[in-house]
Amino acid sequence: MTEFRKGDRVRWNSHGSTAEGTVLKKITSDTDEAGRTVRASPDEPQYLVRSEASGGTAVHRPEALRRA
Structure with missing residues (x-):
């Protein structure tokens, strides 16, 4: 599993295209x-x-x- 930190730039698939953004926090509960x-x-x-x-x-x- 890949770990991300607050501030990391990431991309993900969203509604048939690719979105980019920043990790705000890691959620563990x-x-x-x-x-x-x-x-x-x-x-x-999960990540916000x-x-x-x-x-x-x-x-x-x-x-x-x-990672973006």
Whole structure:
């Protein structure tokens, strides 16, 4: 599993195209982020990212992200 840190630039697939943005934080416990409930743990983290294009936030599993 690839690890990311706050401030890392990443890209991901979004609605048939590629989006780029920045990692805001690593999520390692169940919480509410980006308008939804996120199920995460230290063994299965998720990442809160901000899109450069829209400024919106989203949560992604590490396998959905690539370094930009």
